[in-house]
Amino acid sequence: RKEVEQDPGPFNVPEGATVAFNCTYSNSASQSFFWYRQDCRKEPKLLMSVYSSGNEDGRFTAQLNRASQYISLLIRDSKLSDSATYLCVVSPPGYSTLTFGKGTMLLVSP
Amino acid sequence: GAVVSQHPSWVICKSGTSVKIECRSLDFQATTMFWYRQFPKQSLMLMATSNEGSKATYEQGVEKDKFLINHASLTLSTLTVTSAHPEDSSFYICSASIRSQIGETQYFGPGTRLLVL
Numbered sequence: 001r002k003e004v005e006q007d008p009g010p011f012n013v014p015e016g017a018t019v020a021f022n023c024t025y026s027n028s029a030s031q032s033f034f035w036y037r038q039d040c041r042k043e044p045k046l047l048m049s050v051y052s053s054g055n056e057d058g059r060f061t062a063q064l065n066r067a068s069q070y071i072s073l074l075i076r077d078s079k080l081s082d083s084a085t086y087l088c089v090v091s092p093p094g095y096s097t098l099t100f101g102k103g104t105m106l107l108v109s110p
Numbered sequence: 111g112a113v114v115s116q117h118p119s120w121v122i123c124k125s126g127t128s129v130k131i132e133c134r135s136l137d138f139q140a141t142t143m144f145w146y147r148q149f150p151k152q153s154l155m156l157m158a159t160s161n162e163g164s165k166a167t168y169e170q171g172v173e174k175d176k177f178l179i180n181h182a183s184l185t186l187s188t189l190t191v192t193s194a195h196p197e198d199s200s201f202y203i204c205s206a207s208i209r210s211q212i213g214e215t216q217y218f219g220p221g222t223r224l225l226v227l
Contacts, residue, residue: 004153032214043203043218044154087153091214097144098216102153 003027003099006088010105017078021104023071023088031093033064035073038085038103047073047086078108112138114206116219124227129191131222133204139184140206144216145177148201160187194226 033050050062088101160166166179178190205216
């Protein structure tokens with residue numbers, strides 16, 4: 001089983017749609033969780049950290065289910081500029097290393 | 111926010127050439143710097159973790175003699191791909207981490223595209 005698995009995508013949605021990304025991780029001791037965004041041929045950029053209680057940042061909502069080892073990202077009212085690859089990222093306890101999922105590509109069309 | 115730069119942004123070289131990539135944290139001192147590699151349509155793979163003044167820790171399968179890492183200061187780390195071959199062509203990305211009360215956050219450089227002919 002891969003350490004971090006994501007929906008393969010791509011997701012093609014119209015502007016204004018709501019889209020959800022799912023991610024599972026294999027290391028139950030993982031401590032930190034993030035969603036990064038990577039535009040084509042660019043470096044990843046931190047979108048948001050994911051907390052146990054769930055957290056929201058504008059149109060973006062992240063959820064964490066430790067029991068199921070599952071992380072989600074919900075994007076509401078999709079914009080054209082949301083088109084990118086979304087990376088689920090997990091970090092084990094006590095270490096600063098990050099393990100990246102393969103990413104899910106989102107294409108928002110007019 | 112924290113800014114990390116990389117230089118050069120792209121390199122085209124002949125097989126057998128050594129290529130040096132610099133990673134700098136511009137407005138902060140990084141606790142640790144990391145080097146990643148990303149092949150097309152693949153996830154970022156950690157190559158090595160580097161702390162200032164000490165030897166880098168390489169991930170399994172990454173040859174330390176081929177990918178030389180020097181971390182001379184809290185704001186500069188370099189990766190040298192020695193005797194590069196076409197299979198080393200990839201997107202090399204560094205990151206620098208900052209430790210804070212809420213944990214450790216990595217900030218990524220813009221990456222270096224290496225093409226070995």
